[in-house]
Amino acid sequence: MRRVLVVTAVPAERDAVLAAVPGGAEAAGEPPFAGPAVLRVRPAGTRLRVDVLAAGVGPAAAAAGAATALAGAAEPYRLVLAAGIGGGFTPAAAVGGTVVASSIVAADLGSHTPDGFADIASLGFGTSVHRPPGRLAVALAAAAGAALGPVLTVSAATGSAARAAELAARHEGAAAEAMEGFGVATAAALHGVPVAEIRTVSNAVGPRDRSAWRIPAALAALTSAFAAAWPVLDTWRDHD
Numbered sequence: 185m186r187r188v189l190v191v192t193a194v195p196a197e198r199d200a201v202l203a204a205v206p207g208g209a210e211a212a213g214e215p216p217f218a219g220p221a222v223l224r225v226r227p228a229g230t231r232l233r234v235d236v237l238a239a240g241v242g243p244a245a246a247a248a249g250a251a252t253a254l255a256g257a258a259e260p261y262r263l264v265l266a267a268g269i270g271g272g273f274t275p276a277a278a279v280g281g282t283v284v285a286s287s288i289v290a291a292d293l294g295s296h297t298p299d300g301f302a303d304i305a306s307l308g309f310g311t312s313v314h315r316p317p318g319r320l321a322v323a324l325a326a327a328a329g330a331a332l333g334p335v336l337t338v339s340a341a342t343g344s345a346a347r348a349a350e351l352a353a354r355h356e357g358a359a360a361e362a363m364e365g366f367g368v369a370t371a372a373a374l375h376g377v378p379v380a381e382i383r384t385v386s387n388a389v390g391p392r393d394r395s396a397w398r399i400p401a402a403l404a405a406l407t408s409a410f411a412a413a414w415p416v417l418d419t420w421r422d423h424d
């Protein structure tokens with residue numbers, strides 16, 4: 185049986201992933217304390233047992249929830265997936281599109297200096313990038329019709345064109361921005377489990393415009409992305 189943990193921010197994203205498996209979900213056991221529940225689905229025609237957790241918004245909640253699920257697992261997970269909606273960088277990822285992370289980047293973890301932003305790695309305090317297994321990321325992107333590129337994790341969503349341009353200039357090929365991936369990846373790395381990230385684009389990274397957000401479309405795309413991903417996750421071997 186191939187156990188996969190999917191970590192989203194909010195229940196609507198969790199439910200979009202679960203909707204990719206007709207027939208609904210079952211409880212995957214009570215959380216070890218009064219934390220978010222984990223729901224389980226078994227995609228038909230695969231050996232997958234997929235646990236889906238809505239851990240909360242932001243890198244800290246994502247890391248805490250993912251680490252708790254990993255630590256409490258009765259059997260080890262073979263892969264952890266950060267998943268949900270995100271902002272797309274133009275032109276790499278349009279609203280309604282899908283992005284698979286080639287790298288998972290902590291984009292605002294570090295220090296502001298007179299010479300610009302210094303990330304956590306340049307400060308000597310650990311890594312600022314987690315890398316999914318390359319062949320898995322390529323296969324997921326191909327199956328889902330997704331763009332493949334760096335997905336930036338931020339603690340504060342971009343709200344201006346200037347900030348979007350600053351991030352795009354610092355991270356070549358940046359495809360999407362979200363708030364949980366690096367937290368999930370940090371928990372996965374702590375437990376020695378490979379990580380991947382799938383984002384569906386609800387908005388363009390740039391000036392804050394709530395009216396331009398297309399969250400229902402992004403959630404529908406998330407369901408489609410996971411329906412396409414099951415066969416890839418089922419056959420992937422972690423030495424690939």
Ligand SMILES: O=C(O)c1cccc(C(=O)CC[C@H]2O[C@@H](n3cnc4c(=O)[nH]cnc43)[C@H](O)[C@@H]2O)c1
Binds near residue numbers: 341361362390
């Ligand atoms: O700026 C606002 O008014 C605003 C209104 C609703 C939601 C937000 C968020 O920041 C949602 C963050 C939540 O959704 C993901 N997400 C979606 N798009 C983005 C983005 O462009 N940048 C960062 N995160 C985004 C994120 O992963 C969170 O789970 C703001």
